[in-house]
Amino acid sequence: MSAGGGREEEGAAAAAVLQRLREQPEPPAEESGAQRFALCLPPGEEIKEVEETIEEMLIRLDEFCGVTDLIRSDTSQILDETIPLIKAKVVEMNNIYAKVDKLEAFVKMVGRHVSFLEEQVLQAEGNHSTVSHAVRKLLQSAAIPSFKNKHTLSAQHTYDLPKLYRTEDYFPRNYVGTKYQSH
Numbered sequence: 001m002s003a004g005g006g007r008e009e010e011g012a013a014a015a016a017v018l019q020r021l022r023e024q025p026e027p028p029a030e031e032s033g034a035q036r037f038a039l040c041l042p043p044g045e046e047i048k049e050v051e052e053t054i055e056e057m058l059i060r061l062d063e064f065c066g067v068t069d070l071i072r073s074d075t076s077q078i079l080d081e082t083i084p085l086i087k088a089k090v091v092e093m094n095n096i097y098a099k100v101d102k103l104e105a106f107v108k109m110v111g112r113h114v115s116f117l118e119e120q121v122l123q124a125e126g127n128h129s130t131v132s133h134a135v136r137k138l139l140q141s142a143a144i145p146s147f148k149n150k151h152t153l154s155a156q157h158t159y160d161l162p163k164l165y166r167t168e169d170y171f172p173r174n175y176v177g178t179k180y181q182s183h
Contacts, residue, residue, distance in 0.1 A: 013049050113164045
């Protein structure tokens, strides 16, 4: 007998019992439901089949109750333990994100200052090379032998460094992770 065929037969047997219950005349009031059910059951093996079916259903009901208890306990564990841990990690990650945002802003500011200084260096190099080159050409064209091989010193240009950021303002010497950290 196959598993599908056995279930079909069990279902047919249960349907037959229900049909007999419906066909029974209304019993006197003193008879209980169990007595009425016993009267309509077929004799012998069909009773055993019905009992086995009821046993299987009870076993499945117990398994289902066990699964729901596991789900309840897992849910309680999640609510009591896991969610507070996740909330703590969210707060920690938000602090890290804020630090990363500040660091990105700092890197952008440093990049702007480096670009500004690079432009000034290029401009100073251009000014210095054109002045010294023009003076050298002028002296060489004058055919003065003492100036031909010597480099002339052009007038010293002073450079005033613009006010930029100070790294110490953003990363103090006792900042965590630096070699100057106080122990």
